[in-house]
Amino acid sequence: MRIMFDLMGTVLGALDRSLRPGIKDLIEELRKTGNMVYFWTNGRPEYYTKLLNDAGIAGEVYSKNGPLPFKPDICVDDTPEKWMPGMVSRVEMYVATGETASPLTMANIVPGEYQRI
Numbered sequence: 001m002r003i004m005f006d007l008m009g010t011v012l013g014a015l016d017r018s019l020r021p022g023i024k025d026l027i028e029e030l031r032k033t034g035n036m037v038y039f040w041t042n043g044r045p046e047y048y049t050k051l052l053n054d055a056g057i058a059g060e061v062y063s064k065n066g067p068l069p070f071k072p073d074i075c076v077d078d079t080p081e082k083w084m085p086g087m088v089s090r091v092e093m094y095v096a097t098g099e100t101a102s103p104l105t106m107a108n109i110v111p112g113e114y115q116r117i
Helices: 023-032 045-054
Strands: 002-006 036-041 061-063 074-077 087-090
Touching: 023 036, 036 045, 045 061
Parallel strands: 002 036, 002 074, 036 061, 074 087
Antiparallel strands: none
């Protein structure tokens, strides 16, 4: 499956751009089970690519304001919008280091029949 993660408020803290607790492990687990993980943002993709790389997460970052070269199967976002393609998984916003947010797990973003490809 192609899974698109929003960055601000989902992968990164909305205020301090810190990594959401457990997100790196989740991304690794998704990739190990055959899923392709991508990212998108309303900001500059180059800036967020560097932030992810500095945090040890490789991946392509796309703009929400332009066309995508593929259709995501699942979009994971703290503020989903009607135009988002595929199945949309709304998650609690992650604000900053020290703030709590519901952990993201494979079980709460990927339907069971697709967890193991």
